[in-house]
Amino acid sequence: MKFLCVLCALCGFQSFALDREAFTFTNYDLDVRIEPEQQRLAARGKLTLRNDSASAQKNLALQISSTLDWRSIQFEGKPAQFVSQVYTSDIDHTGALSEAIVTLPQPVPPRGAIELEIGYEGTIPLDATRLTRIGVPEEVAKHSDWDQISRSFTAVRGIGYVAWYPVAIEAANLSEGNSVFSAAGKWKLRENLSWLKVTFHHSGEGNPVLLLCNGTGGQRAYERMGRAYSIATECSFNPPRTTVPLFAIGDYEALDRRAVNISYQTADKSGAEDYALAADLALPFVNDWFGTQREKPEVKAEVVELADPEAAPYETGTMLFMPLARTNSALARLTAVHQLTHAAFYSPRPWIYEGVAHFMQAAYKEQENGRQAALDFMGLHRTAVADAEAALAAEHSQNAAADESLINTSREEFYRSKAMYVWWMLRDLVGEPALKKALAAYHPEQDKEPSYMQNLIEAQAKRDLEWFFDDWVYRDRGLPDFRVQSAYPRPIVGGGFVVAITIENLGNAGAEVPVTLRMEGGEVTKRVQVRANSTGTVRIEAPSAPQEVIVNDGSVPESNTSNNRFTIQK
Numbered sequence: 001m002k003f004l005c006v007l008c009a010l011c012g013f014q015s016f017a018l019d020r021e022a023f024t025f026t027n028y029d030l031d032v033r034i035e036p037e038q039q040r041l042a043a044r045g046k047l048t049l050r051n052d053s054a055s056a057q058k059n060l061a062l063q064i065s066s067t068l069d070w071r072s073i074q075f076e077g078k079p080a081q082f083v084s085q086v087y088t089s090d091i092d093h094t095g096a097l098s099e100a101i102v103t104l105p106q107p108v109p110p111r112g113a114i115e116l117e118i119g120y121e122g123t124i125p126l127d128a129t130r131l132t133r134i135g136v137p138e139e140v141a142k143h144s145d146w147d148q149i150s151r152s153f154t155a156v157r158g159i160g161y162v163a164w165y166p167v168a169i170e171a172a173n174l175s176e177g178n179s180v181f182s183a184a185g186k187w188k189l190r191e192n193l194s195w196l197k198v199t200f201h202h203s204g205e206g207n208p209v210l211l212l213c214n215g216t217g218g219q220r221a222y223e224r225m226g227r228a229y230s231i232a233t234e235c236s237f238n239p240p241r242t243t244v245p246l247f248a249i250g251d252y253e254a255l256d257r258r259a260v261n262i263s264y265q266t267a268d269k270s271g272a273e274d275y276a277l278a279a280d281l282a283l284p285f286v287n288d289w290f291g292t293q294r295e296k297p298e299v300k301a302e303v304v305e306l307a308d309p310e311a312a313p314y315e316t317g318t319m320l321f322m323p324l325a326r327t328n329s330a331l332a333r334l335t336a337v338h339q340l341t342h343a344a345f346y347s348p349r350p351w352i353y354e355g356v357a358h359f360m361q362a363a364y365k366e367q368e369n370g371r372q373a374a375l376d377f378m379g380l381h382r383t384a385v386a387d388a389e390a391a392l393a394a395e396h397s398q399n400a401a402a403d404e405s406l407i408n409t410s411r412e413e414f415y416r417s418k419a420m421y422v423w424w425m426l427r428d429l430v431g432e433p434a435l436k437k438a439l440a441a442y443h444p445e446q447d448k449e450p451s452y453m454q455n456l457i458e459a460q461a462k463r464d465l466e467w468f469f470d471d472w473v474y475r476d477r478g479l480p481d482f483r484v485q486s487a488y489p490r491p492i493v494g495g496g497f498v499v500a501i502t503i504e505n506l507g508n509a510g511a512e513v514p515v516t517l518r519m520e521g522g523e524v525t526k527r528v529q530v531r532a533n534s535t536g537t538v539r540i541e542a543p544s545a546p547q548e549v550i551v552n553d554g555s556v557p558e559s560n561t562s563n564n565r566f567t568i569q570k
């Protein structure tokens with residue numbers, strides 16, 4: 001009979017096509033019990049969903065990590081009809097989800113909301129299947145997908161890593177370019193105004209261990225019976241686009257400094273102190289850029305140690321997970337600049353929030369080691385940007401321009417690396433004082449239109465930047481490709497030369513680019529604006545015989561740099 005029922009249910013689905021992304025999860029209220037000794041997680045609670053599709057929906061999907069199982073789903077106090085299946089998707093570290101397909105008694109009309117009572121439980125072991133099955137060596141994969149609940153280490157990231165709270169997303173596949181990032185990005189955008197409230201419960205013996213999360217709340221209850229203890233911690237995540245709800249449990253010590261709070265394991269105290277020092281040293285530089293925004297409440301940067309010394313660091317908002325066992329001080333200062341920038345400057349737009357933080361690292365590098373060192377630092381990102389643009393151009397032609405603009409993109413290569421270059425170019429265009437003032441005038445709650453930032457910068461720079469934002473921010477027009485079209489030296493009265501240099505831009509994005517004229521015993525650099533598919537001319541005086549012209553010092557990301565040098569014939 002049971003078999004028959006499953007069949008009925010399946011027939012039911014066919015008459016109502018399942019639209020996995022029809023519902024928005026507007027509210028979560030969960031009690032989550034974590035037992036590190038057993039690697040277990042058990043959740044009970046309520047979910048509110050709203051039908052944001054254009055048609056009535058009788059079925060809906062609820063997905064959790066494949067190592068968790070659905071225990072109950074209730075609607076209006078009665079068990080809801082559902083079947084559970086394994087759904088292959090790389091949105092979870094296991095490469096699969098436990099998907100419950102729920103059939104409701106009546107269809108939910110468009111904009112209609114429902115509440116479900118749910119229960120699920122299981123284990124969250126270390127699992128890097130989604131990486132190993134596409135060929136990543138296990139030894140490497142486990143340092144990247146390090147999420148787990150275990151006796152020795154517990155840290156679990158949400159969407160894009162472990163589905164520890166229910167989601168509903170069409171399958172994503174790591175072998176298909178940006179599919180996983182894009183699916184996670186779309187989900188975060190859909191859930192931008194949702195609330196996820198979790199009360200975590202954990203217990204143990206001896207010294208109580210700490211539960212950390214990146215939401216607001218704190219410890220609500222603490223009970224002790226002999227050696228045994230139990231702790232309840234409340235965490236309200238309001239997941240905007242720039243954060244991922246996560247939690248960690250561990251025997252952490254705290255190092256609380258002015259700019260940063262570090263949770264570390266006792267054995268790595270010196271690593272924690274090294275990072276605290278790095279943050280102290282980086283703080284004046286960050287304050288110099290953002291210190292004027294005093295009216296804002298102080299946000300503190302948080303560091304949580306990853307026990308695995310090889311683990312890949314991970315940031316979400318102002319929280320950074322990283323190993324502290326071996327700290328390189330120059331690298332730590334650079335990391336701290338990024339993190340402190342997040343604490344000092346918030347934007348809901350990833351290209352601003354992350355782009356500015358990466359730009360600040362380059363600017364810090366410049367202050368410490370000079371412009372060339374900063375350009376070399378940015379150069380580490382250049383190939384990633386150029387490759388992503390090339391892949392995108394091959395993938396789809398027309399629609400890509402708007403979808404992958406800095407405003408809309410979910411690609412890290414864009415909202416991090418390309419955006420970093422955009423901020424660097426903006427500083428080159430308008431000057432540092434104007435850019436600082438524009439950033440100081442930025443208020444995230446007023447950032448309703450994509451052009452808000454452009455207007456702020458224009459107001460300080462007294463300069464039209466529409467062309468630049470069009471080519472780099474509002475649209476994805478790929479990268480410029482500069483070549484030196486010609487360089488004509490003309491002797492001038494009294495000695496020396498004037499060289500007329502024409503730069504051609506073969507790409508679809510315009511930029512202002514440095515042009516360097518090398519001559520006997522020296523060089524001179526000037527900047528020239530070259531719009532997409534056009535030319536720009538600059539005249540440079542040379543006191544001695546001109547030898548060579550080089551366009552672009554690396555400050556403008558370019559698709560082809562093999563044609564940037566030009567030898568001037570005698």
Ligand SMILES: [Zn+2]
Nearest residue numbers: 315338354357
């Ligand atoms: Zn960041």
